[in-house]
Amino acid sequence: MKKCKENDGDGKVSDTTIIPGLPNEIALDCLARIPGLMHRKFTRVSRSWKTLLTSNTLNWNASPGLPTNYVYVNLLFSIGDQRFFAWNLEDRACLPLPAFPTNLTCAKFVVSRGRLFSIGGLINSANSADVWAYDPCVNKWESVASLKLARYEPAVVSIGGKIYVMGGGVGGDLSDWAEVYDPEVGAWTSLSIPCWHFFGDVFCRDSAVVNGKLYGMCYGGLGFIFDPISSSITIVSSEAYESSPCENIHTLFSTWNKLNQKTAVVKGILFAYFDGKIRGYDFDHNRWLPLQGTGKRLRNGMSKASLVNVEDKLCVIRKNANTIIFACLDILKIPGILRCNVLWCHSEASSGRPWSIDACVSLAESGS
Known part of the structure; x- marks a missing residue:
């Protein structure tokens, strides 16, 4: 068996x-599949692991990308001072x-x-057109192709591995109101959607993303549904009126328009926090249903929580003083009823500096 050399600490070198x-050949391939953001944790296993993980020996192309069982939380400490942290919600590991x-x-x-x-x-x-990609293989942010139209606070989702961007604070020429990015090609393409005059x-x-379509809720009461297959868009008003092209789904947008926290889609249901409860939108019957089984800890003081899908589980994330509260819910979908099992709920201490939760994303939301 091929072996590596390791210094035993007293000047002697041992196998x-x-x-x-x-076999070490297979072990090297296994180590190469550890994402870069987790290297600091695994360098503590042994001196040989530390040497390998900090060297150029491994084939980093074998890395599968971001771990699926993590939620990526962006903490905003002050204007221009922000940092993403990767939390493994099961073993409570936090990796900056x-x-x-x-x-x-x-x-x-x-x-x-x-x-x-x-x-x-x-x-x-x-306004910035910059696009950055965090590559876990090399554990760093890299600049990629810029947007055609500089913007901030747009609608951004991933469907089928492609990134769709619509609207936001743009100004100027709105002909590139909607764009799509293909990571494999590395370029942005404008979408010919003559709808920008609705939004400005x-x-x-x-x-x-629900059933392969982009659902967007804008400030001012306008929403939209975009179908990437037909490249068509439907404008929806959060106010009820007879000529609404999507009158049957008005209930979704009229409530969504009132929310400030992040929603999440799990098992085809859009979940949100409002009126002191987690509720899910039943697309089959066009109505909101309360999520049963959450328990008192998730009902009390969680009105400003963000929701995120992690491995088809509904995760609840909120700030409480200087800690972040995480909860993981297993969703049970029964006709006309939404129930859940609370798998766990715990708190994590964060920085002593003032901070707020700016964004929460996960691999499950990519729609890939």
Whole structure:
């Protein structure tokens, strides 16, 4: 069996096996599949692991990308001072991602093809077309192709591995109001959707992917549904009126328009926090249903929580003083009823500096 050399600490060099029971060739391939953001944790296993993980020996192309069982939370400490943290919600491991390479605010974030993307935003109060991708293989942010239209606070989702961007604070020429990015090609393409005159220079409150379609809720009461297959868009008003082209789904947008927290889609249901309860929108019957079984801890004081899908589980995240509260719910869908099992609920201490939760994303939301 091929072995590695390791210094035993007293000047002597001894042979060692990287992973007991595995040939070193296979062990090296296993180590290469550890995402870069987790390296600091695994360097504590042994000196040989630390040497390998900090060297150029491994084939980093074998890495599968971002871990699926993590939620990626962007904490905002002050204007231009923000940092992403990766939380493994099961074993409570917290791993900081590298700091942003630029002084950026009001960007939107999405995960696509195993990478975390930062889209647009503001730099020194000016609209930005910058797009950054966090690559877990090398554990750093890399600049990728810029947007055609500089913007901040747009609707951003990933469907089928492609990133769709619509609206936001844009100004100027709105012919590129909607764009799509293919990570495999590395370029943005304008979408010919003659709808920008409905929205103008409007920020997106929230967006989600339901059954392969982009649902967006803008400030001002207008919403939209975009179908990437037909490249068509339907404008929906949150106010009821007879000529509404989507009158049957008015209930969704009229409530969504009142929410400030992030929604999440789990098992085809859009979940949101309002009226002191988690509720899910039943698309089959066009109505909101209360989520039963959440318990007192999730009902009390959780009105400002953000929701995120992690491995088809509904995760609840909120700030409480200087801690972050996480909860994981297993959703049970019964005709006409939404129930859940609370798998766990715990708190994590955060920085002593003033902070707020700016964004929460996960691999499950990528729609890939």
